[in-house]
Amino acid sequence: MEAITNDIHERKDRKRKMVVLSVLGIFIVLVFLISMNTGVIRLSPLEVIKTLFGSGTDKQNLVLFEFRLPRIVISLLIGAGLAISGCIMQGISRNELADPGILGINAGAGLMVMLFISFFPSTTSAPIYLLPVLALIGAGLTAAIICVLAYKKNEGFKPTGLLLTGIAVAAGISAAMIVLTLKLSPEKYQFVATWLAGSIWGSSWKFVFALLPWIVVLLPYVMYKAQVMNVLNLGESMATGLGASVTREQLKLLAAAVGLAASCVAVSGGIGFVGLIAPHLARKLVGAKHQMLLPITALVGALLVITADTLGRWIIQPSEIPTGIVVAVIGAPYFLYLLSRSKG
Template structure:
């Protein structure tokens, strides 16, 4: 009887999770279509359809295929990468406030990219495919520093200590970044300032191709580890009792999370809060089981970044607000709300 009840509850959860993901997918599609019609030079829905099917003018093809579509695709990839990265970090640390931006991972990746831009002769000629690798080095070193300061031999990773250490390291890295900007030329300073605000600056298909391998390899790997994350949420002692090699799995998942965050930051700048809001919204909608939570987090992150980028391009035309600022306007109050609720 109990098995039948449990099966019925699980089936309802499964149906609800599928329904939520379908709704999020539809909302992403709607935002995608609206974003293609949004910009300084307006394309009507009919113009977009004609251009997509190869009947647009050369000007319409240039606007849609060379400017808008790459940026939309990058927004979607970045949203998925940052949200899944945040979800993994929350599972590893068992801390609902963990996020690659708050913990300093984004700042570490950004510092390495900024160092490269500072000493490279021309920002426009910077090798696109090298930036995610440099960002990964910076993010990896930052993550190693934070976890070495947080980890205790017999107690593992302590959630409160992790959060406070991450905030302190992020503040130190941000201060170092600001100091380094003082030696930049005016044009490089303008680029770095925009990048730090969270502007999606990589807006051509080369940046899409540089980001896709990281997203399409690491996200399926994380999804494959969903059961491991479910066990890790039970606590280190319970996980070890169930035969899970906790330290090894935490290290693998951390490496995946850092890779996702770093590759996203390399082309998006310092966009924060996506890794916090996406998993939290998904958890409220589909529950804590990672088989549903991870894909729902990815979809929520996609929707958040795509909508924020569309608003940023539309609200102050012909100028635009960096996507990171729009996300921060949404995310900062939500973070304070979560901090107030946490025990």
Template sequence: MAKPIVDSNSMNNVSSNMFPKYGHKQRRNIKVLITLGLLIVIAFVLSMNTGFIRLSPLDTIRTLFGGGSEKEQLILFDFRLPRIVISLLIGSGLAVSGCIMQSISRNALADPGILGINAGAGLVVLVFVAYYPNLGTASIFLLPVLAWIGAGLTAVIIFSLSYKRHKGLLPTRLLLTGVAVAAGISAATIVITLRINPEKYQFVATWMAGSIWGANWKFVLVLLPFIVILLPFVFSKAGTMNVLNLGEMTAIGLGTKVYREQIILLGAAVGLAGSCVAVSGSIGFVGLIGPHLARRLVGQMHQALLPASALIGSLMVIVADMLGRLILQPSEIPAGIIVTIVGAPYFLYLLAHSR
């Protein structure tokens, strides 16, 4: 089979996509990223002061620098700070995972939650949590591995059913297959939930709603290696993702090993989504909304799109968790429910305007 012919103009465009020149747009993108970072810092500070027991800004600052009472140190260092850090890690991981899936499938509606990958990871974690006697230190570190296995198996099923030889991944088929697989996994999840001990039911129900339940430093250590390793790796693949966005035939003509790169990027997306679900439960729509908002702010180039998606995802989750702790005090609303209230209408809007 002859390789597709690509003219010199296409080659020049691809070259500029892979290695963008520093100019006005890049300076604007840097300002956008800095603004998002500042908003996260503001949300971080506000979140430290949010909860049933209020800490004033002065009390928070004094406690951060070693002062404060024993109670204030317990609230800040043992409860709030690990929860805030986990929210930031989860948001960035889910948003970048969604950005990867939208890129490799060229489907604007692709998202690890909508496609059922989060559900697959959650099912395996749910089985482990429901039937394992207790969550000791060793078992806690198993959670991301189990979630990765569940997410990986689900992704293999969905993408194998959506892939057609000589046609690649079909966007519409991918979305429909993912919705169908997610429905099946949700049914299995409900069956398992009904069969577990009543004592664990409340925890499982809260976790399934997207609660950041692992709010201690052990879970930060569980999640941190996946984010620290996978995010820089994905950022290094920005040029490849730019080429993949041009279409499979064009990418092949430019010498890109499309199938291999898709598998590698899919593995990274599954690793990010699975590890986040293991700690947070199923928080949907972050991987959909984050990349879409980032695309509106910084454009299609993944050199800026990926970090912008990570920052927006982090901002979404930390704000959702803060609102969940604030609205119905002393009770809490899981962050996943807050995100869904915003995400479901946005998904319907995108679906109505998609071609």
């Protein structure tokens, strides 16, 4: 009788998770369609449909295929990448406040990109494809510094120590970036200021193709490691008892998280809180098992960023609010809520 009851509960749980997956997919499609109609140059839904099927004017083709669609695709990729990166960091640190922005990973990637943009032109094709690599170097060095400072020989990575070390390193990098901005020309300063605010500045197909390989390679790898992340969540002693090489797996997953965050930051600027909010919302929807948590987290992150970008382009037309600011308006109060709850 108990086995039958458990089987019924499992079926209901699977059904609920599939409903959540379907609803998120529907919301993403709806916001995708709305985003294609949002901008200074208005395109009606009928004009968008005609343009998608090859019946639009040259102007409509230019607006939709060269300006809006690349930015929408990038928003989805960035949201998924940053969300999964945050989910990994929360998993390996066992700290619900962990996030690539809070831990300083985004700042490290941003510093390297900022150095490159400050001294080299960013309009040619080669630098565009180099940006994720440069961001990865900056984020990797930052992660290495944080790991060295936070790691205890007989204790491993303590959640509180990792978080505090990341915050301190991020503060130092931010100070260095402020000093660098003082030496920039007015044109580059304006660009860097916009980039730091979290504006999706890479809005062409070149940036899509620069970001896509990182997402395509790293996301499946992280999904493959879902069971390992479940084991790591049990704690270091339990995971070791089950045969997991805790430190090695943590470093592998951290490398994947750094790669995802760095490649996204290279084309999106300083968008924070996505990696903090998305895993929490996904965990409330489907629970803590990473086999379902990871894909739901990716969808929640994608939905969050594409919604924020669409709102940023719509609220004060013809100007726009950087996507990072819109996300921060949502994320900062949520972070304070989590912080107060963790203290409690």
